Amino acid sequence: MPEISEIAVPEYDLDIVGPDAVRDPAGYFGALRDANPVVWDRRSRSWIVTGYPQIARALRDDRAFSSDRIRPFIDRKLSGPDTDPKVRAAFDVLANWLVFNDKPKHLRLRKLINQAFMSKAMERLAGRFAELFETVIAAAPGSGEIDLLQDVAVPFSASVISEMLGVPPEDRYRFADWHRLFGPIIGASLDDASRYDLLAQGVEELLIYVRTLLARYRETPGDNLLSELIRARDAEEALSEEEILATCTLVLFAGSETTANLICNAIIALIEHPGEMARLRNGEVAAGPAVEEFLRYNGSGKAITRVVREGTDALGVPMKAGQRVFLIVAAGNHDPLVFDDPDALILDRMSERQHLGFGYGLHSCMGLQLARLETAIAVPGILGRWGQIELAGPIEWHPQLLARGVKALPLRVSP
Template identity: 50%
Template sequence: MTTETPRIDILGERAVRDPYGAFAPLRRDSPVVWDPQYRSWLITRHRDVSAALRDDRFSSDRIAPFIERKLSEPGTDPLVRQAFEVLRNWMVFQDKPSHLRLRGLVSRAFTPRAVSRMRDRAAELCTELLAGIGNRDEFDLIAEVAYPLPAVVIAEMLGVPPEDRDTFKHWSDEVAPLVSAGLDDPDRYARAAAAMDALVAYFSGLLRRYEAQPADNLISGLIEARDADDTLTEAEVVATCTLLLFGGHETTANLIANSVLALLQHPDQLAALRDGEVDVRRAVEEFLRFDGPGKAVVRVMSEDVEFGGELLRKGQRVFLVLAAANRDPEVFDDPDVLRLDRSHNPHVAFGFGAHHCLGAALARLEAGVAVPILVAGLPGVRLAERPLRWQQVFLTRGLRELWLSADGATR
């Protein structure tokens, strides 16, 4: 017998502002539950989320069914259909064996060496962005540092010319609704589809450029990997470029901003980090657990499965609530307390198993560089007297702005 969820609106004001408090009762009383409002299963307990992330029956292939179900009717905007065809080629929306094949393509270009060599560049950029704040008494950390830092890093890694980066950012922002929402706003989706079309044309042009003149960047690495594997299509390579662009900055921007917010709300932990009393790498893992950049991931059942005492039927959508799993008291001592020296920290902020985030190493590096620089460079910083406004989406956890105050911001 299906158990219905207690009254909770996953996109309501309370759940958006404080998902941890909102989902705690579900995790305790109904860890696998059907949400009739969103016609989806919610899985909130750490052991269940971890198991589902490793279970191939929880399919990542949700774009192809959506295309066939929603975008195959007469009158569908061809640009919208084309945009979702690009998403179909993103490895995060595919299962084995296609997922492994595309992941292999990216991993050969996105090497540990390519990531680690960005450490000095990330530090240089963060220092420059911080200096740009100057002596302003109030500033938005997201607009000034948290967003531009990873956006510039991924652009440079891909091989996007500096003069194109503003356009690059605009396209990325416009494409976001294709990933995070439904077709309930035709105008917004038309803009997103047009941006995806422009982005595909742009990356196709860069492929031609770097085929003729290879350079030391990710696009050249993807071309080399494609040429070594004749099963890869140009459409898949271009789609992978759009994925790296989109995924390469939003997650890290949210991680940096959420981390700074957590420190300002926990002055003892801020002091410990500033005084060098905690290991930065361990601190980043605690930031990821405590208020990470992802609230949930989506899966679709590929067959009927008995799970957590419930029958999850083929074709049903499942939300694996990472935010709830990362505050599970069965796994974490004092889960609602920020402890930068936490030694046992098996969080699932970047997923788990075959779909573990391939860009996790870069996000960790950038946050591990940026947060200490910000802590050192903003000694008198505090939260401005403005309300915190969270993005009203379910899958990601990010602020719209993070306004800070300081008496002469940088030193």
């Protein structure tokens, strides 16, 4: 048996945000998975992991694979005297996002934030989702051409996140729009300096806004997540103002676009599978299992990033400290080792194994119940509003590696 360090590493020159990978990630990365579930990509200088068992293993193993990919970047690139203080301040906010932290800070933040997520205020909010959706769908045209993304999915997810955090209705759309600041940095490349100015400018405005809200809820607590985050404390301490600000911006980023994208991805999958659409319409399939299948089949998260902490052979190849690892959940979720007939959309598929659409392990999505509920209300609600739904134009996907979402979803609808 050869030692792991002697195993020849499969090397490729991939185009991980090229047209084929963006149009059909399950197909592009699936072909790679079937040839080799762990490869080194020379172009992106990253490991590309496409097999379900390997992805699950990496997400479980926080000793070998770190989530801390912002702090080392700040130390390397943004600590010099020439760095614009606004850019530095914006990255300091990102460095406090729990998703970019390892133990022990991650565990402390997750526990405190979880208290806030599990509160009575959040339970009551879940009860309001249907009302919020009704308001949004009632404002969309009854027939003709619509953009489902901007007319329904974005306003719905924006109103949920804003109401959840305690953003007053009049500021809702301005607030929700700030999530755009983070996408280009998180979803693309940290090294692209041209995106920093946009981030820095916007984050400054966003933080001023959230600080004002925080001051208001410190004085007079409300029935919302910000008030719960102020209240959350453990034996040692409460969340600091910086941590609350970071969490608020993380929830805005993690919770709005992801859900809006999932709603659109689900409708696209149904248009491509009219038989499944009919089964959901006539109640043969319940919304709950259907949402899980949407997350597996064409979820809004395509990949998750980790960094090799110390040299490891946990995935069967020699990986070196500091190397970047892209875990392609879009391929893992179609792995035939785990899912029967993986490329078929089967809304009531009762898989024994959990899909990876919400991640897995220590960092698994904290908003998954909210996202499930939102989608389980929105997708049947859209089918209920329009008896006829068809594509009214070609679909263009955002050319990003981490997120899967359309630029617009043009539909022709009628009652």
